[in-house]
Amino acid sequence: MTKTLAEIAQILNNSNNIYILTHRSPDGDTLGSGYGLCLALQKMHKNAKVLNSDNISKNFLFMKEYVIEQEFEPELIVSVDLADTILLGEKLSVYKDKIDICIDHHKSRYEFAPINYIEPDSAATTEIIYLLLTEMHIEITRDIANCLYTGLATDTGCFKYNNTTVRSFLIASSLMNLGAECSKINRIMFDTKSRERLELEKTVLQNIKFYYNNKVAVVYYTKNMVEEIGATDDDTAGIASIPNQIEGVLVGVTMKEDKERSGYKISLRSSGSVDVSKICETFGGGGHKNASGAFIGKPLEEARETIIAEIGKQLELY
Amino acid sequence: MTKTLAEIAQILNNSNNIYILTHRSPDGDTLGSGYGLCLALQKMHKNAKVLNSDNISKNFLFMKEYVIEQEFEPELIVSVDLADTILLGEKLSVYKDKIDICIDHHKSRYEFAPINYIEPDSAATTEIIYLLLTEMHIEITRDIANCLYTGLATDTGCFKYNNTTVRSFLIASSLMNLGAECSKINRIMFDTKSRERLELEKTVLQNIKFYYNNKVAVVYYTKNMVEEIGATDDDTAGIASIPNQIEGVLVGVTMKEDKERSGYKISLRSSGSVDVSKICETFGGGGHKNASGAFIGKPLEEARETIIAEIGKQLELY
Numbered sequence: 327m328t329k330t331l332a333e334i335a336q337i338l339n340n341s342n343n344i345y346i347l348t349h350r351s352p353d354g355d356t357l358g359s360g361y362g363l364c365l366a367l368q369k370m371h372k373n374a375k376v377l378n379s380d381n382i383s384k385n386f387l388f389m390k391e392y393v394i395e396q397e398f399e400p401e402l403i404v405s406v407d408l409a410d411t412i413l414l415g416e417k418l419s420v421y422k423d424k425i426d427i428c429i430d431h432h433k434s435r436y437e438f439a440p441i442n443y444i445e446p447d448s449a450a451t452t453e454i455i456y457l458l459l460t461e462m463h464i465e466i467t468r469d470i471a472n473c474l475y476t477g478l479a480t481d482t483g484c485f486k487y488n489n490t491t492v493r494s495f496l497i498a499s500s501l502m503n504l505g506a507e508c509s510k511i512n513r514i515m516f517d518t519k520s521r522e523r524l525e526l527e528k529t530v531l532q533n534i535k536f537y538y539n540n541k542v543a544v545v546y547y548t549k550n551m552v553e554e555i556g557a558t559d560d561d562t563a564g565i566a567s568i569p570n571q572i573e574g575v576l577v578g579v580t581m582k583e584d585k586e587r588s589g590y591k592i593s594l595r596s597s598g599s600v601d602v603s604k605i606c607e608t609f610g611g612g613g614h615k616n617a618s619g620a621f622i623g624k625p626l627e628e629a630r631e632t633i634i635a636e637i638g639k640q641l642e643l644y
Numbered sequence: 645m646t647k648t649l650a651e652i653a654q655i656l657n658n659s660n661n662i663y664i665l666t667h668r669s670p671d672g673d674t675l676g677s678g679y680g681l682c683l684a685l686q687k688m689h690k691n692a693k694v695l696n697s698d699n700i701s702k703n704f705l706f707m708k709e710y711v712i713e714q715e716f717e718p719e720l721i722v723s724v725d726l727a728d729t730i731l732l733g734e735k736l737s738v739y740k741d742k743i744d745i746c747i748d749h750h751k752s753r754y755e756f757a758p759i760n761y762i763e764p765d766s767a768a769t770t771e772i773i774y775l776l777l778t779e780m781h782i783e784i785t786r787d788i789a790n791c792l793y794t795g796l797a798t799d800t801g802c803f804k805y806n807n808t809t810v811r812s813f814l815i816a817s818s819l820m821n822l823g824a825e826c827s828k829i830n831r832i833m834f835d836t837k838s839r840e841r842l843e844l845e846k847t848v849l850q851n852i853k854f855y856y857n858n859k860v861a862v863v864y865y866t867k868n869m870v871e872e873i874g875a876t877d878d879d880t881a882g883i884a885s886i887p888n889q890i891e892g893v894l895v896g897v898t899m900k901e902d903k904e905r906s907g908y909k910i911s912l913r914s915s916g917s918v919d920v921s922k923i924c925e926t927f928g929g930g931g932h933k934n935a936s937g938a939f940i941g942k943p944l945e946e947a948r949e950t951i952i953a954e955i956g957k958q959l960e961l962y
Contacts, residue, residue, distance in 0.1 A: 485803045485816070486834055488827030492820045498803070499813030509806030513915060516804055520891045521858070528849045531842065540839070573838045597831060 329441050331454075334427060335461040337402070337441070343373045345400040347425065349408045350379045350415025351559070354386060354515065356407035358477025359429070359451040361389040363406065365473065366464045373398040379415025383560045385514050389476065392469045402426050407451040407477075411438045429454055449489040452477030456497050468505030475506040476515070484516050523561040526552070530565060530580075537634050538641060543569035544630060546581035546590065566617075570595035577602060577637050581629060589623035592633050605633075605640050647759050649772075652745060653779040655720070655759070661691045663718040665743065667726045668697045668733030669877070672704060672833065674725035676795025677747070677769040679707040681724065683791065684782045691716040697733025701878045703832050707794065710787045720744050725769040725795075729756045747772055767807040770795030774815050786823035793824040794833070802834050841879040844870070848883060848898075855952050856959060861887035862948060864899035864908065884935075888913035895920060895955050899947060907941035910951050923951075923958050 611620025888896025929938025
């Protein structure tokens with residue numbers, strides 16, 4: 327059932343022991359939503375805690391340090407930024423049938439909780455949490471503002487992506503006014519590269535190949551490369567956006583070796599009208615029009631030829 | 645003399661033939677301010693034109709296409725985003741004593757016009773033009789909004805830099821509401837790299853060196869490298885931000901060969917407390933605390949040793 331934010335605010339106001347669940351491989355938005363809400367509830371002298379399946383990447387650890395660790399049994403379980411209970415991850419999967427309220431902004435999703443507040447036009451779930459806290463008449467402190475700003479900035483690529491709305495800017499303005507340390511957070515999120523990330527970028531730029539009159543750019547990295555560099559998952563995140571940033575490129579392809587499955591995970595990025603989800607669907611993958619993925623169980627050269635051929639077919643349509 | 649925006653609005657309202665001067669090597673803010681204001685004046689059936697000393701880089705050409713080319717003698721000359729008349733460039737230097745109104749946001753500057761509106765806390769001059777057009781009760785069309793947004797986004801690094809204010813977000817929100825095509829503009833300004841730029845990045849990443857326990861990172865590029873790649877000034881812009889983005893680096897150094905002067909232009913970038921302007925001042929250069937420049941008239945190795953030694957002295961203070 328869909329409830330209004332006012333109704334959800336009331337339920338939260340009436341509960342004293344609240345668990346907040348984030349999605350696996352937690353990002354800035356699920357953590358910003360979780361810790362922002364948790365902090366607000368703790369300020370109201372309620373018991374509240376954020377539960378994560380996976381470790382928090384070091385860029386986001388500052389949010390965890392804002393809250394007090396509390397041990398208690400929950401009377402209410404809320405999920406934030408969780409599109410599907412499968413995304414709870416292994417550790418939190420025990421809660422998959424126990425979520426009372428689901429707060430989210432994902433478009434493609436199913437209802438797994440009795441109470442839902444889903445706003446697909448919201449750039450980030452932290453936008454919704456901002457509105458919820460306003461509805462609850464909770465003072466948004468600097469720390470809460472930092473959490474909410476982190477979600478908003480990371481999910482919009484610092485207001486660069488086309489999910490940014492008039493309201494995103496208004497909320498950003500309000501959060502900055504409330505003390506959010508925007509430029510400090512931006513520096514951590516957007517202007518800091520690890521040495522390992524730098525090495526990985528050098529490596530993939532060395533092997534970049536262009537096809538179809540430079541309309542398609544392809545990079546790859548193997549498990550060996552990652553291990554030699556000592557790169558972590560944090561370091562590999564976002565590599566897929568590199569080939570699509572090159573001028574004139576309509577489809578950017580990033581191939582990541584999956585040794586266990588003897589093949590390559592393919593990430594496609596496009597800008598404008600090319601629908602890469604259709605290309606990925608032919609390999610049993612999928613995603614969005616401008617960002618999709620698939621798996622091809624072949625060695626490097628063959629996998630590359632296979633995906634390039636399929637992209638060629640699709641490009642003919644444009 | 646400093647006037648209020650209302651007074652400047654009135655002067656513009658009473659003038660019918662207006663020249664708008666931008667600064668040399670025109671960037672998004674001077675052009676966005678110039679064409680935004682020009683469009684507004686032309687909509688009021690006035691004669692207005694933007695004058696640039698140098699060619700407009702292709703990313704910004706769309707703004708020029710919004711205005712009608714008009715030939716007329718000026719009765720009023722306005723400069724936008726111009727901190728010093730020396731920055732008019734060669735072609736516009738004839739106007740250096742003829743500027744009637746100066747609208748700008750630069751901090752270190754001298755007054756060269758009889759009428760001034762300087763707001764150093766404004767993230768971009770287009771913020772001031774936005775307020776001016778509001779004061780003039782001019783409808784901000786989609787095209788004007790695109791110009792103003794371009795200046796705001798480019799001068800704030802898409803709201804990433806610490807010059808971004810609560811008002812910047814509010815104005816961005818308003819411009820988007822007025823139809824500014826933000827994500828299209830962002831894609832052009834921030835997510836598009838030329839092949840030449842990509843090659844230049846590969847080249848400088850190959851020669852990166854670290855000093856002082858990885859607190860200082862140094863890259864360089866020579867005139868030969870630039871010529872071999874075929875890189876333009878557009879392609880070299882922003883290279884200086886690369887070394888400072890690496891985790892743990894306190895000072896990022898970029899050395900660009902200046903063959904005519906037999907040496908290297910040094911760009912220093914720092915984050916946080918290290919004041920690189922002091923380092924540059926010892927070589928007769930200068931700038932801001934976190935972004936400064938100087939020239940060292942020595943060959944590569946010697947120039948590098950010289951700047952590294954000076955940075956070492958400064959780092960001891962932290």
